[in-house]
Amino acid sequence: MEPLTSPQGIIIWIGALVTLALYSILYKENPVYRVAEHAFLGLAAGYGLYAAWAFVLYPKWYQPIRNDGVWLWAMALVPGVMYYTIYSKRLNWMSRMVMVTMMGFEAGLIFRTWAGTYMRQISDSFRPLFQPGFRPPFLYWDNLIFVVALVSVMTYFFFSFEQKSRAVQRTAGLGRWLMMIAFGAMFGSTVMARLSLFIGRLWYLFAEWLHLIPKG
Amino acid sequence: MAREAPQPATRSGWEAVLDRIDRRVIYLGLLLFTLVPLRFPLPLPVYVTPPAASLHAAIEALPTEKVVFVASNWDADTYAENEPQTIALFRHLLRRRLKFVLFSVTAATAPQFGQNALDEALQNEFPAGPGPDGYPAYGVHYLNAGYKVRAKPWIRSLVQDPGAALNADWKAQPIRSFPLFQGLTSMPAAASMLIDITASDTTEDFIPLVGAEGVPISLACTAVSAPEQYPFLATGQLKGLLTGMRGAAEYETLLGYKGRATRMMGGQSFAHLYIFLLIVLGNVAVIRRSLRRRRAS
Amino acid sequence: MFNFARLAANPGLLWTYSLASIGACLAVLALLHFLPRQARKQLLVFLTFAAGAVYAVDYFWAPSPSGQPNPLSGVTGVIGNVLQVVAGFALLLGIYNLVHIHANNIRRTRPNWGYSVVFFTAFLAMLIAAFWRESYLWFGPPATQLRLSDLPPEFILDRNTLSPAVRTQLGLPPTPASFNPLYANDFYTYLFRGFYLNLQATMFSILAFYIVSAAYRAFRVRSAEAGLMMVTAIILMAGQVPLGMALTNWIPPQSDWSGLRIENFSYWVLSVINMPVQRAVEFGLGLGALAMGLRIWLSLEQGAYFGEEV
Numbered sequence: 001m002e003p004l005t006s007p008q009g010i011i012i013w014i015g016a017l018v019t020l021a022l023y024s025i026l027y028k029e030n031p032v033y034r035v036a037e038h039a040f041l042g043l044a045a046g047y048g049l050y051a052a053w054a055f056v057l058y059p060k061w062y063q064p065i066r067n068d069g070v071w072l073w074a075m076a077l078v079p080g081v082m083y084y085t086i087y088s089k090r091l092n093w094m095s096r097m098v099m100v101t102m103m104g105f106e107a108g109l110i111f112r113t114w115a116g117t118y119m120r121q122i123s124d125s126f127r128p129l130f131q132p133g134f135r136p137p138f139l140y141w142d143n144l145i146f147v148v149a150l151v152s153v154m155t156y157f158f159f160s161f162e163q164k165s166r167a168v169q170r171t172a173g174l175g176r177w178l179m180m181i182a183f184g185a186m187f188g189s190t191v192m193a194r195l196s197l198f199i200g201r202l203w204y205l206f207a208e209w210l211h212l213i214p215k216g
Numbered sequence: 217m218a219r220e221a222p223q224p225a226t227r228s229g230w231e232a233v234l235d236r237i238d239r240r241v242i243y244l245g246l247l248l249f250t251l252v253p254l255r256f257p258l259p260l261p262v263y264v265t266p267p268a269a270s271l272h273a274a275i276e277a278l279p280t281e282k283v284v285f286v287a288s289n290w291d292a293d294t295y296a297e298n299e300p301q302t303i304a305l306f307r308h309l310l311r312r313r314l315k316f317v318l319f320s321v322t323a324a325t326a327p328q329f330g331q332n333a334l335d336e337a338l339q340n341e342f343p344a345g346p347g348p349d350g351y352p353a354y355g356v357h358y359l360n361a362g363y364k365v366r367a368k369p370w371i372r373s374l375v376q377d378p379g380a381a382l383n384a385d386w387k388a389q390p391i392r393s394f395p396l397f398q399g400l401t402s403m404p405a406a407a408s409m410l411i412d413i414t415a416s417d418t419t420e421d422f423i424p425l426v427g428a429e430g431v432p433i434s435l436a437c438t439a440v441s442a443p444e445q446y447p448f449l450a451t452g453q454l455k456g457l458l459t460g461m462r463g464a465a466e467y468e469t470l471l472g473y474k475g476r477a478t479r480m481m482g483g484q485s486f487a488h489l490y491i492f493l494l495i496v497l498g499n500v501a502v503i504r505r506s507l508r509r510r511r512a513s
Numbered sequence: 514m515f516n517f518a519r520l521a522a523n524p525g526l527l528w529t530y531s532l533a534s535i536g537a538c539l540a541v542l543a544l545l546h547f548l549p550r551q552a553r554k555q556l557l558v559f560l561t562f563a564a565g566a567v568y569a570v571d572y573f574w575a576p577s578p579s580g581q582p583n584p585l586s587g588v589t590g591v592i593g594n595v596l597q598v599v600a601g602f603a604l605l606l607g608i609y610n611l612v613h614i615h616a617n618n619i620r621r622t623r624p625n626w627g628y629s630v631v632f633f634t635a636f637l638a639m640l641i642a643a644f645w646r647e648s649y650l651w652f653g654p655p656a657t658q659l660r661l662s663d664l665p666p667e668f669i670l671d672r673n674t675l676s677p678a679v680r681t682q683l684g685l686p687p688t689p690a691s692f693n694p695l696y697a698n699d700f701y702t703y704l705f706r707g708f709y710l711n712l713q714a715t716m717f718s719i720l721a722f723y724i725v726s727a728a729y730r731a732f733r734v735r736s737a738e739a740g741l742m743m744v745t746a747i748i749l750m751a752g753q754v755p756l757g758m759a760l761t762n763w764i765p766p767q768s769d770w771s772g773l774r775i776e777n778f779s780y781w782v783l784s785v786i787n788m789p790v791q792r793a794v795e796f797g798l799g800l801g802a803l804a805m806g807l808r809i810w811l812s813l814e815q816g817a818y819f820g821e822e823v
Contacts (some may be wrong), residue, residue, distance in 0.1 A: 006696070007698040011703055014707030018711050018715070028723055038632045039632070041611065046635065046637065047705075047709065048604060054597065055386065056597055059390075066527075069522075071520060079539040088727045093746065094542060102599070105369045106808045108571075110802065121796070153789065154796060157793065174724055181741065186444075188749035195487045197295075201714060202254060206254065244727045262761055294717070298712070332694075336695065347674060353679075370597055371593075376590055405522040447789075449784070449788075481754060481755050482755070492725070495747070499732075
């Protein structure tokens, strides 16, 4: 067990006790869990407030005014405070001014983000299917599977016209089957991710705190 | 689908037992299946997959005169996955004696977690402190630029002028006062790579706004979002990918040390086995019941 | 008025200009408040379009043949920083909301108001600890004029901040061998690494138990598609962990059958089948995002927030 004789020991003990406090919910709902949960909320809110000032507002707003004399930055306080008019029925149109401007900036970037993301994806989707000179194994089988999967899944999501033709319906049906493979991959990855978080906690409790698992 | 007519419960003894198992027993099973292999580790191999190998190769080939931008975009909720990834990546950057800048755009606590991981990497790679050439020195070879609010317009300005966009380090020191940022113009000219260590969808912003400007992007993400990144790997928009704790274990293998991720993979293995057994157990009972109903009808 | 260096040396004048500029903005807002609703709505449409137009034009206006960026790059740089400041104020909005709710709980002594006291205790503790740790910034000389003697000991003791040669040059004592920046002896580190890190990590690790419970009780293979999904999930889960890899360890890695090694097979499934499916889904999402972006930029979007009266 980690001794309580150093800052490291104290920190590890604190961590172990709050971990166990939260895990008590797995047995049943209890006040210890609620206290730990509210403590977490409070710590997160406190750190958020500190970070908003220390990382964003102080270096980018206060310092340019105070140290560099750029008084124009003082005007940035106004749109910042306009956000808070959302709580007033009479004045909340001012918060909408700020929000629609921010949304406008993001919307204006849609061309750049769309082209930057999808143009390469589209060009990469046109892949050769036949081996040069039509030599064995004649086809690029992986590319063929790729094209079939891409077209069938895109057909599945094509809602602009009713899918009446049997060929289209069958293609969309194949797309659904292939999507199940992708969903299985996502499920497997999700399971691994969630279990990793728990294993990390186990490691903390049994290796760092109780020293029951060899660390080295 | 037609609704099945309600049937009297015709369950065998062990199916009834399985149905009545308390959830806390299932939780206890998870604890045991995960804890025992951690306590008694088996010598199981960790094979390196192509995405992790690509990332390693990409960092190996980076020029030392340019700067690597490391976006540490994770919080304590994905600590077990992202922290070992961050440590391994920093250890590689330090071994290659590359210059790097750490910043975050998703969580306010991310710079502190990134700094802690960097401190651990520094302790491992430079236990006696900076070498005779002074590497690594804060502000000269590396820097923590703190947290900035995630916004596409800001990321656009980061690409155009990182010094003006980042503005100060995480202790509010003006960033241009550090030698690392003197003469640093735009990211396409000065950055050799952007490594995104993330628990969210930050690549949606980095790929089109940074990657499309000619800066290579690599990603270390949680396992949840990994399958969605394969289209970007295929086009080269991502130069490499680390997937969760497994990706961290692979990277540790490539770097030749046995870190926390590698040690925890044993528990991961048996936890997966436990999930598999639960799925099979849960479905065996259902399949038997459905076969019995069909035989009865 | 725009001689900023002179103003920096004259705090009185600086305050005057700052307050006057805020006053001017508030005066403009007051004038806008008295505009008719229809005019206000058109103002919002104009603002949305103008904001978007900056970046749309920035994208379509190519750099010069010599590689010089277009003239809008200066504007976009300023906009990026202004947005940081405005968004920084917006960050406080969520925190204000939380504080407001818990303060009401205590004021009205609602059931379980004691937990709100815990919330405030933790909130104030972290706030004080985080600011106190950098008291040299808030209560000392401006950041550009800081001296090392203004910094707290652990900042100087951090071996990674100063090399031994610099420490000697500055007359600072060498870093104690026992010092570990990860476990520094200050209140902030106790709160951050002791409480916050473990609370948040544990909160999300509870999901693992729910996954396990769901795997047993809810994951039922009732159709062929669900069966295919389950089989794929199991193969990929096995291919991700050393125990699964050990099952096919006996297949030589360089042989023609190496594709059947589970880690290779699961990588093949991910890159050959999963990848085009993800890409097809993303194409659909991307088209939707493009349409949505255009609708917002051109103020064509109606309903919910956009259709509200101004």
